[in-house]
Amino acid sequence: MLIALDDVSKQYPNGTEALRDIDLRIDAGEFVFIVGSSGAGKSTLNRLLIREELPSSGSVVIDGTDVVRMKRSQVPFLRRKIGVVFQDFKLLPNKTVAENVAFALIVTDHPARAVREETERALALVNLTQRRTHFPRELSGGEQQRTAIARALVNRPRILIADEPTGNLDPVTTWEIIKLLIRVRELGTTLLISTHNAEIVNALRQRVLHLDHGAIVRDERQGRYAA
């Protein structure tokens, strides 16, 4: 069991109930789509996993570690097990593609040689070796998202969380990114993808978690976007 949530609820100080009584098990190597309307709790779930938020009640265990009770000083090491990709890429504009990817290794204190080698490996995986010296503004949306995926994977995390990874991309580029994510999964990384894209979910027929008003209303092995 890689991810285990038991009885997890999350209320924000303003009274919003973002998650209610979530029980969830995800095994290593799974491909999971998280669907639901905006405000259903997808982002809150993602934030609990990387401990950007703490649950109001319940337990979150990732790779055998109790995320709720872990010391603050241990949080960075949890995050090195989890890569995160966003709809808006969050690349640093004044760094090149290679520098953006290497940044994740440098600030987690890897030796220079490892930074070089792992950066090249990640760039090759997302097929951006040729673009390594370009700046984000010189890239297409798809290339920017591939850079972000390379950065998320360069630490060799066990889990990749993608929050609307194709939300800003055209249909062709969207498929390009999805194919890349499928390859990432084949290499052994567990994928959690939050999306509004019904076409992709219906085409891939992977596990689907449907959140509605903070509760899991549907959890299907080979699910579709809508029931």
Added chain:
Amino acid sequence: MRRIGYVVAAAWQGFWRNPVMSVASTLTVAVMLLLFAFFVMTDRGLQAAVGVLESKVELVVYLEDDAKPTDVLELRRRIENDPAVEAVAYISKEQALERLKEIARRRPELALEDVTTNPLPNSLEVKLASAQETRRVSGMLREEVGKGVIYDLVDNPTVVDKLLTITRVLSIGGLAVLGMMLFVALFVIVNTIRIAVHARRDEIEIMKLVGATDWFVRWPFIVEGMLVGVFGAIVALAAIAAVAGPVASSLVGFLDIVPVSLGPNFIAQLAAGLIGFALLVGGAGATFSVRTHLAK
């Protein structure tokens, strides 16, 4: 090592990312350090001046011509036994006259050839170890004036008294001004680092996301604060070096009287003190700023 390299490089970049703010805070620190150095040097000069004047503090006890030698000896013994007294010398009438004649020889306007009788009294010259005690000792002796042994008493502690007062006022006033400058410098550094944190908020977000430790995130800002301090110290030391020559030459007369040593030893100590103080202020201000603005 690579960690230190990363931190220093990031701090250096951060310093130049917002040069106007960085230079402004550097100059604020420099002004604070200049004030600090000024007070240190002034205090040192005044202490030296007090020391010199203290070493010259003497009470002169004039003795009655017909005082009994045993009474004089007894008085001398009593004075010598006072802990505030360093030495007592007996100057006879004849010695006193000799001294006067010696002075007269160098100053032709005084003619002492006519002197046939010696009008000068025997006296005790009392050298005190500490200027603060002058009043007490002279008060004690003054009570005995006219009682057969002591004919008169001369003391002149007012100069030392005034100097001690000036030193005290300067120390307190200096500390107050320095305290205010310190507050201003800290305030400016805290804000400089706050702006630096703000300028790099995207980078910080990514760092936290990919699992950089808190210290990896914080150290560049703390080192940036220290850079502000060190640059401030360098500016202050350069300013001191630039004015040291002219000021010293204008003080030559004063420096002859008062043995203020501004030798290489003192300069080295002052430089080390300023840089150390600057590092502390810069580091502390930045740490406070980072703790406040990077919480979470």
